[in-house]
Amino acid sequence: MLAALRAALRKTPQFQYNAKGLMIGIVRPEWIWHAKAAAGVLLGGGRGFSNDDFRRPVHIIDRARRASGKAPEEMAIFRPEHQALYLATSRDAVPLALRLAADVIVDIPTPTARHIVAARKVIGGEDITMAVAEAIARQPAEVVIGLTARHSLAGLDLSSLSTIDASAPRTPTLSELPGYGPLRPWVEAIKRDVGDWREERIRWSDVDRGILLVGPPGTGKTLFATALASELGFELVATSVGEWQGSRQGHLGHMLSAMSTSFANATSHRGAVLFVDELDAIGDRLRMRSDHTYYEGNVIGRFLELTTHALDQPGTIVVGATNYGHLIDNAILRSGRLETHVQLDLPEEEERADILSYHLDHFLSAAELREVTDNLMLATPADLEKLARAAKRAARIRKGVLSLQDVKAVLPAKVPLPEQVLHRICVHEIGHALMAMASGSAEEINIRVESHMVEGAAVQDGGRVHYKMSNRALPTEKDLLAKMRTMLGGTAAEEVVFGSRSIGAGGVEGSDLDQATRLAYRLVASYGLGRALRYQVGADRVDESFIPAPELRAEVDVILAREYRATKELLVKEKARLMRLAAELVVDRQMRIEKS
Structure with a gap:
């Protein structure tokens, strides 16, 4: 702490030229009493001094008493004959008069690994590596002090340091976390x-x-x-x-x-x-x-x-x-x-494997886990953490080393989709893809479908289409209507092939129908592309709280019906291609379509 205090005050006139003045140091609560002891040594010229040394006093400002509303001890503001140092845990804890009178206010950092290495040399402890010192520096104050004072750290288990103080567990840094x-x-x-x-x-x-x-x-x-x-x-x-x-x-x-x-x-x-x-x-x-x-x-x-x-x-x-x-x-x-x-969206394939490997403490590599995670398209990072906890528990129960089988054993139960349901899903996704290609803005389309469903899940994602679209800086009405037809392509394809539609296009926010309906409202209520040249609401405000006027609802119904008819007409013409690609998708479960 003496080294940390010296570093904080090094550039001040009081330190460089022994100038008199009022100094305020801001220090973390757990270190404040250690900082006072260190200040006694520093200001006492290395010999230390008692608390009643009036020439170079060191005071701690009791923030807790001030915050509790109890009357704090009156603090007289004076010009010291030499130097005076006040320590507080925040600037807000320092009375305004004292802040204004102070010649310098500094932040006192917690001791670093270099400070720990230096302190051990001073007290005659055995040398330690910088890696060990860095691990100690991340610990709570009492742990740092105890391990710095210990003569020998031979055999110290660095992995156990984070459990020394259960009240202050070490949290991971972003550099250590996958994803994001x-x-x-x-x-x-x-x-x-x-x-x-x-x-x-x-x-x-x-x-x-x-x-x-x-x-x-x-x-x-x-x-x-x-x-x-x-x-x-x-x-x-x-x-x-x-x-x-x-x-x-x-x-x-x-x-x-x-x-x-x-x-x-x-x-x-x-x-x-x-x-x-x-x-x-x-x-x-x-x-x-x-x-x-x-x-x-x-x-x-x-x-x-x-x-x-x-x-x-x-x-x-x-x-x-x-x-x-x-x-x-x-x-x-x-x-x-x-x-x-x-x-922040759901993680992609590589991210899912990296996240699960991290929560499994890297006992299994991301490459090994791809066999599992590639089939968890809807898994959130929280889902993957839960899966890792269950897998580690399974390994402990059988008293063995964590393996891929432990992960597979705790996966949510899945049942195969009936062939006719899988076929419908493939038709639906190919319908989206064909309409996206017809828009002229799709460069590449990747499709993936699930052959199983999770038991008990309220919402299922049977298939997913990823579009690589060319950017339109200023989309026209034609561009937006083409986008709407892409959204409607899935349910229209079902009707073209099977003569009926399923509930797969709606039911939740973010579904095909939800997106198409909101886009239609933006056309008529925000972009001025409806029957009337009007602006009623910002495009980003068309959500579940938006209450449109009756005439807007009627106009949106007309637009959706018109674009759905146009979508069906195009897919009827492309029915042979639609059925052929859907059959291929049933077999392969994934497909890439590129712009010809």
Whole structure:
């Protein structure tokens, strides 16, 4: 801690020239008393001094007493004859008068691996490698002190260090976690920026520090925030809008107080990631209901104020998470607040294998696991973690080494699809593919279908089509209608081949019919491409909360019926090709179609 304190004060006049002055040091709570002892040695010229040494006093500011509302001991502000050092766990804990009077305010880092190696040399301990020192440096304060003072660390099991203090388990860093492909560029950029900020090469205002994660449940949004904090060496302050709303009776004052407390907890650290889950529940002023306008308006306004203030505080990063990004007020998502928006989708084939291998502690390689994970197209990262826990449990029960058979043994039970159902699914997917090719914008199409279904699952994905489309910078009405026909191609193909349709095109959000209907509403209510040249709602606001006028609903019905007829007519002409490709897909289970 002495080395860490020396590093923090090295550039100050008080350290370089022995100048008198008031100094404030910000240190993590678990290290504050050790920092006081180290300051006694440093300011005492190496000899140390007693707490009543009035020439160079070291004080600890009791943040807990201040936060509890108990009257703190009055603190007289004076110009010291030599130097005085005040230690606190956050800037907010320091009285304003003292902050203004201070000649310097510094952040005191926790001891690094280099500090541990140096300390062991000073006390005469046996030399240790830098790898061992780095493993020790990641531990809680008491563990660091105990292992640094120990004469010999021969035979120390580094893997057991994370279990020494069960109250402070080590969390993985993002560098250690698989997946998160879309987030990697942002993470690498912020790591560089935070490093430059710590070295005082840039200001905190030069760091990108607000991000929104959008994705379905189980895609790893919470884990991302935890691993990001670990990667940066920051504290994690995790909360949710639901937690704020559930504070006491949930009245407006209680909600705002709980929200303010979370932000205050984050900004009290010199380096923290504030993770706010369920952010869509914060509200959107464009969707306010008249009976809740006062409540929601105050909540959003206070959230905007707190977010702006927090992002201005050095070392504070705000990570929001939601399943429904379109339900969040635009002012929250603008530049300067949660300005970076990243969509987290289900992992692809290679990612699924990497994620499962990670949760199996790499006992099985990703290459070995592809046999299993290639058939888990709908698995989220959370599903894969659950599967890994079950497989490790199976290996423990049989008292053997984890194997691929353990993984297979705990897979969800599957039953084969009847041949006629599989045939219908293949016809459906080929219908999408043919309509995509007919649009002229598809460069390549990959199709994959499942031959089995999971027992008990409420929603099944029998097949999936991936399109490689050419980009249209400014899509025309013709382009959008072609896209709509692609969405309707699956159910139209079923009717062309079988004379009837299944429920496979609808039933859930994100289904073919859901997407086609929303696109039709955007045409007439947002893009001005309907019968009337009108604008009623933003394209991103056409969702389940959008209530269209009766005439808009009638016009959308006309558009969908017209485009469905056109889709059927084209597929009737292509029926022979449709049936041939569907038969091939039944046999091969996957297919690639390229633009000729």
